[in-house]
Amino acid sequence: MENKRIALRKLMEAVEKELLRKPNHKTLDRLSLLVGFQDWNSFQDALHGDADGKTNYEV
Secondary structure (H helix, E strand, O other): OHHHHHHHHHHHHHHHHHHHOOOOHHHHHHHHHHOOOOOHHHHHHHHHOOOOHHHHHOO
């Protein structure tokens, strides 16, 4: 039983460590696409500036 508890604790530590890591830029670009932006920088501009998602679709 003690071995299972140790294994579970190690698993939980590994999961927590992975959750605390900052995602790479490619992942952030993909997530931005899901909310209607072309890339992470466009999404950040909309959050912190005057741009919005409509600027991504202007020709």
